[in-house]
Amino acid sequence: MLNADPVIALLSRALDAAALRQTVHATNVANVNTEDYRRLEVIYSAELQRLQAAGPAIDAQEALQWAQAEPEVVESAETTVRLDQEMAQMAENAVRYQALLGAIERTLGMLRTAARDGRE
Amino acid sequence: MGMFGVLDISSAGMDVQQARLEVAASNIANTRTTGTGTAAYRPLAVVVRSAIAEAQGAAGTPYSAAQLPMPVVAEVVETDVAPKLVYDPGHPDADARGMVALPGVDPVTSMLDLISISRGYEANLRAFDITRSLLQRTLDLGKSR
Numbered sequence: 001m002l003n004a005d006p007v008i009a010l011l012s013r014a015l016d017a018a019a020l021r022q023t024v025h026a027t028n029v030a031n032v033n034t035e036d037y038r039r040l041e042v043i044y045s046a047e048l049q050r051l052q053a054a055g056p057a058i059d060a061q062e063a064l065q066w067a068q069a070e071p072e073v074v075e076s077a078e079t080t081v082r083l084d085q086e087m088a089q090m091a092e093n094a095v096r097y098q099a100l101l102g103a104i105e106r107t108l109g110m111l112r113t114a115a116r117d118g119r120e
Numbered sequence: 121m122g123m124f125g126v127l128d129i130s131s132a133g134m135d136v137q138q139a140r141l142e143v144a145a146s147n148i149a150n151t152r153t154t155g156t157g158t159a160a161y162r163p164l165a166v167v168v169r170s171a172i173a174e175a176q177g178a179a180g181t182p183y184s185a186a187q188l189p190m191p192v193v194a195e196v197v198e199t200d201v202a203p204k205l206v207y208d209p210g211h212p213d214a215d216a217r218g219m220v221a222l223p224g225v226d227p228v229t230s231m232l233d234l235i236s237i238s239r240g241y242e243a244n245l246r247a248f249d250i251t252r253s254l255l256q257r258t259l260d261l262g263k264s265r
Contacts, residue, residue: 015258019123020185022254026126026247027188030133032240033140034168034191040183072182083243094250101257108262 006064011104013067017042018097020071025090028081041076044069123258125188126251132190133244137237139193140166144233147225154213154220161223162198169194201225 024040031037051066143164153161170189183189201224209218 022251023126026130026251029243029247030129031170031189031191033136034170037170073185074182083239087243090247090250094254097254098257101261105261
């Protein structure tokens with residue numbers, strides 16, 4: 001049986017992370033001329049790295065455990081902002097964000113179908 | 121800050137480029153402005169700062185996602201570029217040797233600045249657009265059927 005709750009929770013967490021990435025890219029672009037500004041990036045805490053070392057997640061519950069890792073905004077090793085790179089990464093992230101929205105939409109669609117006894 | 125705050129940051133980025141454009145235009149427009157002593161026009165430059173980026177302590181400490189650095193035009197300063205001396209003895213601002221001091225505005229640098237300003241503005245506008253369309257799509261979630 002499909003347990004949709006962890007799937008939606010998981011997708012929401014991923015959507016939050018993509019939104020944070022969009023925020024950080026936009027901040028970098030806005031601060032391209034700011035004195036002493038160091039480029040920011042989103043990273044995942046040590047918790048996720050530990051889970052990653054343990055092997056791939058196999059079901060939604062375990063994946064949800066992975067998703068508990070909080071993304072953090074830190075200064076990047078690459079300190080200068082390069083507009084072209086920033087825009088390319090922003091475009092890529094926007095595509096990912098929209099893919100996640102599509103996945104949420106389809107999960108909701110399945111729930112909707114179930115709620116209507118399979119009638120469309 | 122949520123995603124709506126991103127729009128503010130992109131707007132601030134556009135404001136900064138706008139200020140840079142005004143200063144660059146002023147420098148170009150004043151290439152023939154003369155004056156003696158303190159009355160002389162000196163090329164201007166925009167200083168952009170961000171309070172949050174400066175308050176950030178040691179490298180490696182995470183930023184708060186709710187408060188990301190917002191660029192602000194801190195000041196417009198006169199730069200210390202040496203004036204260009206041109207021989208023009210009939211000019212009212214000429215010195216004893218007949219030299220007139222023109223502002224040290226480099227036309228090539230100014231034109232390159234204009235290109236960089238234009239690209240910076242476009243990038244912020246594009247970021248604003250992308251954020252807006254992502255927000256719009258999120259708001260449309262669950263609307264089909």
